[in-house]
Amino acid sequence: MTHADQSSADPTSLSPTARTTLGRKKNRAATDRATLHAVLDEALICHLGLVRDGAPLVLPTGYGRDGETLYLHGSTGAASLRTAAQDLDVCVTVTLLDGIVYARSVNNHSMNYRSAVILGRARLITDRDEKLHALRVLTDHLSPGSWDHARGVNAKEFAAVSVLALDLAEASVKLRAEGPDDEPEDVDANSAWAGVLPVKTVFGEPEPSADLAAGWPVPAHVAGRVSAPAAAAR
Template sequence: MLSTTPRTTLGRKKHRAVTDRSVLYDVLDEGLICHLGIVRHGVPVVLPTGYGRDGDTLYLHGSTGAASLREAARDLDVCVTVTLLDGIVYSRSVNNHSMNYRSAVIFGKAAPVVDREPKMHGLEVLTEHLAPGSWAHARGVNAKEFAAVSVLALDLAEASVKMRAEGPDDEPEDVEADAAWAGVLPVRTVFGEPEPSADLSPGRPVPAHVTARAAAGR
């Protein structure tokens, strides 16, 4: 179960809070981009960031030259969010239009991963989250690349999940009047057909891990 803290307790729509930790894992595993929030020089900054999960650890990464990651590694509180949009809710009144979604919010201190073995593990987790099968297929990380990338580890101890998965919440008088269409327009993220690089050698087939990823997302 997710343990609530003052920072993870919902202020509104508390009935949409999810306390099952497995739902947190599901949201993080399905999402592809998180948003990392920090306060830098007194100004809030929120940036899209690549991530990957291994158990109760969330790995973030970026260039060693990225000011946001350098700031996040300085034993400061950070906030990471992942949101999955599942549908647009059309209501009979404009005010009651809404969205169906699943969202995760994680608070904590992101620790820099510097030792070679755990850092390489973090890079593998990140790679396999975005493009499963690529760690074994593509060329490995060389020394220059290893030195140029930062990896941060964030514990998932302090997290909350909120979701909406329902139809329109119309006022009774609007339902009775029945003057407009109401319902849900589902939203799905899908993968298309793989597009080979123009400089590939002729006849090179699309590898199985790429076709499997494409097929799984349809």
């Protein structure tokens, strides 16, 4: 699960810089921005990497995408950002695990996955209109429909929250989506099962808050997220 780059003049391609090149398994690199966007739009959390006192720090956090901009809740990174003289070097990684790949040999066991790695300098949003927009994008990603359903952000809350913006210009996508890649002699030997065990992220049945007043149906913007597998398991 490493990220390689694509050298291409295609404006829809990813990773135009050398540092997104890791040099392994380039065949697993996706080359279009649509794939990048799809990974970012499907996943729910990212892992935000930054350097603190010379050492790496990786923290999970929420995010949202609007076009070629990723917005991040700034609570985790903002303390470091505020003390920096300039924008903060970050790496944002988003991973979707799709399956466990069982091969005939232990060595060829693998995972199916889609992952995006974005490098860049995160900018603390200070403009009021942009910050409000970013909060809406973050909310729409975490909980579509909540921006209209729930009470809006008041002045005190707005002042207390911080949001980072990161351009998607320098990004790479890697994916594996296939069966086991076994040695021919292992296939011939036929001495082990081989295949893929799919891994899925599903929503369970919504759980109303203990202090919710009686009479509330689960609103459509929540109930509609419950995926078929989870719903069928009720």
